[in-house]
Amino acid sequence: MTPIQIAIVGVGKIVRDQHLPAISKNADYRLIAAASRHGTVDGIDNFKSIEAMLEAVPAIDAVSLCMPPQYRYEAAHLALQAGKHVFLEKPPGATLSEVADLEALAAAKGVSLFASWHSRYAPAVEAAKAFLASTAIRNVKVIWKEDVRHWHPHQEWIWAAGGLGVFDPGINALSIVTHILPRPIFITSATLEFPENRDAPIAATIAFSDAGKLSVSAEFDWRQTGKQSWDIVAETDAGEMVLSEGGAKLAVDGKLVHEEPEQEYPMLYRRFAELIKAGKSDVDLAPLRHVADAFMLGRRKFVDVFYD
């Protein structure tokens, strides 16, 4: 098969760290162009805007959109309207409604839209899902605590209204939880902690339930120094399951049962190629819907000012 001629929009850290290596190692793709206000990619045509790129390079089959979510709708709409397949970095947009609109447009144009959730492709996630399906779950605790100064230094957009704050990493946890639990969950209460000088939360405590009254709790915190935690702990009839390091390791009753090298972005690009070949889209809004639900239902609490 002829490789998929792909272009990148929004050349930043995640593109250099993850997208470019994943694309270059996958024979299904040939990277032919990039568009970005500031960044460029060596060895291909670079443009300042997606409009200019789509105009100049009609051979593009697919685009990966990696700019901040606040700017993603317009680019996605242009690309879909031009008949290109679209890969959306997480979160897929600034609102649920705009992503629903894009999904309808992709269907109308007969192209593939992929709302990617990279953490779902962490090495031990499928093993955790299989383990939970094999037993009865008593309760689930999600602990996602990291140091924002280390992971997002001076990223102002993440603190703006719509930037999601601590839900930017938290949505990774939600993308895993919604994938591995046997039934859909929904939020019953939440508290969001906003620094007095910021428009996005620095921490959140969330309680979920499901049709079987399972108790699922989540603690997201961006003020964690020292050891970082990206863990999902489930008490089950078959022991305590710990999915740790963001889905990299699975242990049951303290015994490591699954650990493999991390392959998230290579797997995302494999999935995107499969979707294009099958003529399908994959737009699961559940993780972003939980974030919107948390903002709608949650109580706001004000905490100390935050400076980088």
Added chain:
Amino acid sequence: MTPIQIAIVGVGKIVRDQHLPAISKNADYRLIAAASRHGTVDGIDNFKSIEAMLEAVPAIDAVSLCMPPQYRYEAAHLALQAGKHVFLEKPPGATLSEVADLEALAAAKGVSLFASWHSRYAPAVEAAKAFLASTAIRNVKVIWKEDVRHWHPHQEWIWAAGGLGVFDPGINALSIVTHILPRPIFITSATLEFPENRDAPIAATIAFSDAGKLSVSAEFDWRQTGKQSWDIVAETDAGEMVLSEGGAKLAVDGKLVHEEPEQEYPMLYRRFAELIKAGKSDVDLAPLRHVADAFMLGRRKFVDVFYD
């Protein structure tokens, strides 16, 4: 046809004012039971809980759920699980995710779920939709300003986290706007004003757009004394359209073109009976999705304390 044996859950003001008269005038229904912590309905069996009611009256075919949204999921789940058709007052739930879960359960059980939006059945709404479809729209302004002390005196639940605040009436406007505009809209920015002593907003200013870059703005305010406003104004190539009084009247360039008696709840119950007969559900989450998007994307601003 045998009438649909219907029961009401959550007997409060809206039930006495709207649901009971609409049901009693519709030959498709026979009201046979009610469940409510405090209220009762004369002449039928009354229960303290939906569990007790479903247990005692197996003949119930359908239930109308009219309690505050924070308590609606559990009742809806019980009723659907018992094979009953379910009518949900607006908003259909406290979160988007729980309503999505109920929709899947209704489909699995082969019963009808109706997420009702009464304002969509206001007399002039269909005429407004037809007018907008016949011309080019330049911009749309939604002005929904009312006196909360008059319309919701001492309703504490409406001010609690999850009670939605000014979005409780605002969602009526959104249910109309999403119905009459030709294309889906999405929020691009929002400001939510919270009284310092309350967990829900007292006012909101929202900007929307759509795939055609239409500008739609909404102003919701609960501090309006004197004249109340529930208006949707569209500048179009065929003149200025004003849909006023919550959808009751339609005027173009100042000339009244449509006015009929209000029939919202009778039409909702007609629709629910049609859905049951057709074996279908009608769960349009767009209005609630916009509210969740506004909370997620919106900037929070603090304003004067509010006391009833």
